[in-house]
Amino acid sequence: MLKPQQNAARELVSLDGIWNFALAGPEPNEPWTRQIPPSLQIPVPASYNDIFVDRKIRDHVGWVYYQRSVTVPRSWSDQRYFIRFDAATHQGRVYADNALVVDHIGGYTPFEVDITELVKPGQTFRLTVAVNNELTWHTIPPGKIETLENGDRKQHYQHDFFNYSGLARSVWLYSVPKTFINAIAVKTHVDGTTGKIDFDIGSNGPLDELQLRISLFDEEGELVNQTSSQKGSLEIPSVHLWQPGAAYLYQLRAEILSQDPADDVVDAYELPVGVRTVKVSGNQFLINGEPFYFTGFGKHEDTPIRGKGHDPAYMVHDFQLMRWVGANSFRTTHYPYAEEVLEYADRHGIVVIDETAAVGLNLAIVAGVLGLKATPTFSPDTMNHQTQAAHAQAIRELVARDKNHPSVVMWALANEPSSSESGVREYMEPLVALTRELDPTRPLCFANENQANAQADYISDLFDVLCLNRYYGWYINTGNLEAAEPGLEKDLRSWQSKYDKPIIMTEYGADTLAGLHAVGDVPWSEEYQANILEMSHRVFDRVENVVGEHVWNFADFQTPSTFIFRVDGNKKGVFTRDRRPKSAVQVLRKRWTEPSGLKKGQYSTRKQ
Ligand code: BDP
Numbered sequence: 001m002l003k004p005q006q007n008a009a010r011e012l013v014s015l016d017g018i019w020n021f022a023l024a025g026p027e028p029n030e031p032w033t034r035q036i037p038p039s040l041q042i043p044v045p046a047s048y049n050d051i052f053v054d055r056k057i058r059d060h061v062g063w064v065y066y067q068r069s070v071t072v073p074r075s076w077s078d079q080r081y082f083i084r085f086d087a088a089t090h091q092g093r094v095y096a097d098n099a100l101v102v103d104h105i106g107g108y109t110p111f112e113v114d115i116t117e118l119v120k121p122g123q124t125f126r127l128t129v130a131v132n133n134e135l136t137w138h139t140i141p142p143g144k145i146e147t148l149e150n151g152d153r154k155q156h157y158q159h160d161f162f163n164y165s166g167l168a169r170s171v172w173l174y175s176v177p178k179t180f181i182n183a184i185a186v187k188t189h190v191d192g193t194t195g196k197i198d199f200d201i202g203s204n205g206p207l208d209e210l211q212l213r214i215s216l217f218d219e220e221g222e223l224v225n226q227t228s229s230q231k232g233s234l235e236i237p238s239v240h241l242w243q244p245g246a247a248y249l250y251q252l253r254a255e256i257l258s259q260d261p262a263d264d265v266v267d268a269y270e271l272p273v274g275v276r277t278v279k280v281s282g283n284q285f286l287i288n289g290e291p292f293y294f295t296g297f298g299k300h301e302d303t304p305i306r307g308k309g310h311d312p313a314y315m316v317h318d319f320q321l322m323r324w325v326g327a328n329s330f331r332t333t334h335y336p337y338a339e340e341v342l343e344y345a346d347r348h349g350i351v352v353i354d355e356t357a358a359v360g361l362n363l364a365i366v367a368g369v370l371g372l373k374a375t376p377t378f379s380p381d382t383m384n385h386q387t388q389a390a391h392a393q394a395i396r397e398l399v400a401r402d403k404n405h406p407s408v409v410m411w412a413l414a415n416e417p418s419s420s421e422s423g424v425r426e427y428m429e430p431l432v433a434l435t436r437e438l439d440p441t442r443p444l445c446f447a448n449e450n451q452a453n454a455q456a457d458y459i460s461d462l463f464d465v466l467c468l469n470r471y472y473g474w475y476i477n478t479g480n481l482e483a484a485e486p487g488l489e490k491d492l493r494s495w496q497s498k499y500d501k502p503i504i505m506t507e508y509g510a511d512t513l514a515g516l517h518a519v520g521d522v523p524w525s526e527e528y529q530a531n532i533l534e535m536s537h538r539v540f541d542r543v544e545n546v547v548g549e550h551v552w553n554f555a556d557f558q559t560p561s562t563f564i565f566r567v568d569g570n571k572k573g574v575f576t577r578d579r580r581p582k583s584a585v586q587v588l589r590k591r592w593t594e595p596s597g598l599k600k601g602q603y604s605t606r607k608q
Helices: 312-325 339-348 363-370 383-400 424-438 481-499 528-543 584-593
Strands: 011-014 017-023 041-044 063-071 079-085 091-096 101-106 113-114 124-132 143-147 152-158 171-177 181-191 195-204 211-217 223-227 231-236 250-257 263-275 279-281 286-287 294-300 329-331 350-353 406-416 444-448 465-470 503-507 548-551
Touching: 063 101, 079 091, 101 113, 171 263, 181 263, 195 211, 195 250, 211 231, 223 231, 250 584, 263 339, 286 548, 294 350, 294 584, 312 339, 312 584, 329 548, 339 350, 339 383, 383 406, 383 424, 406 424, 424 444, 444 503, 465 481, 481 503, 481 528, 528 548, 528 584
Parallel strands: 294 329, 294 548, 329 350, 350 406, 406 444, 444 465, 465 503, 503 548
Antiparallel strands: 011 171, 017 041, 017 063, 063 124, 079 113, 079 171, 091 101, 091 124, 143 152, 181 195, 195 231, 211 223, 211 250, 250 263, 279 286
């Protein structure tokens, strides 16, 4: 499914703005069959939870309804037209007047529906979107709903971020010609100084008398190569590579042309393409054949009031801050981010580890924190084949959406699944095989959690890179960095000697209250966060296979209300939730931007 775009052949109408809003009542009353009163109105895009001053809305479990009226332009009589949702978290059911037109499960990937046969050009219709935020053992991410004595329902889940819900990304109405381009896949190769783009263009039907023209332009707008085949390769002599920190994007323009009148453009779609290669070789992660060292963060789509609502101002500012700190990369913890984020990363040469929403497939961690007896994670009654099927679908939709982004260099299939519990291999192995089949070009990883140490681990041999989340000095050896340092080193070396694969430290850090200062190693102080990072860096510099460091987290973020051990959220950000720096930022800036900083991976320092 291609991201909609505006050009001479296609029109794009934003449906963002203020919509009417209602919570589902106790009885099904089919609110899409009539006007929802404007007593509650809500901005789109935004999560609904923090918009209102009402606990019942913030903690609502179940369906909510968004509604507005939409008019299909009169001029679209020769077109097909679609309604597209960039995301509905976690399930979206769309009604055009009284008709259910599409139902989609999965809160972080787009879906669309062709409404040409339902609504005539010039007609106005009632667009209602029912959005459900329930998490069960069979959703990705998983969770469990408890019914309280008074009949209220409470959502439990294992992940450490608030279950922000609703329409957090844009909604579109767009048109395409009757015959149109509906898919493009590219893969890039480099041979010496020659680049090659393999492409495959899909159309909604046979082209018959129509013809294709595929043209490749460089950044100056000069034509580099052209062909008329639907599938093939375009060569680029003296290729300008997409490099971390030095992005270069060619434009692939796919056009459908008519014969009569000759060469009239029936449809067109433009895709930015970065030519680069990615490979794991021995204990190195290679981008364009050169060892790459990841510096950066795990992040969240999380801001005050908007929740997970996509906000371009925050997005650009976050990239500015990352650049200022010297981050060359980030992981889309713990779900696919808005497509605009990947486009921006493509444009600015930031490297991305792209993660599915499979977070919390681990019933031992929260049970451990709350002192409860853990139930098995993988069992017929918990994560089972239905969970696995939902996970497979999440992978399919992630790869389908993001496969053409040069910034994406690796797929992360899950965050902290219970990788030392029986059943995990049976659960994961088919998902690894599926991802490799969908995309043979990118390495795979999952983020490993501390309890699943190298000896106990059942699945890391299936993956290409060891991504380790470790909290030495915080959850382990709290306040004792003398013990934490050898502990971390021993842990990393045990993975290195067992698997000899590249290691990325995908999480490390400490909760820190901005403004709290202390001498000595006092947890929660700004100094302690800085000290933990410095201690960890000494270890990374000593362990040969470490090829990257992602601090947890870029910024403070909101967590579930049930996590009473968090005070207004997780405070492991090196920036506050409103993006003010804590002292630790200076440790990172020094290490990631100054020549004396990184001991290895000089390649990661910015080139522009
Ligand atoms: C890790 C999780 C991350 C949490 C973090 C923490 O991957 O989502 O927020 O711990 O405890 O286990 O701060």
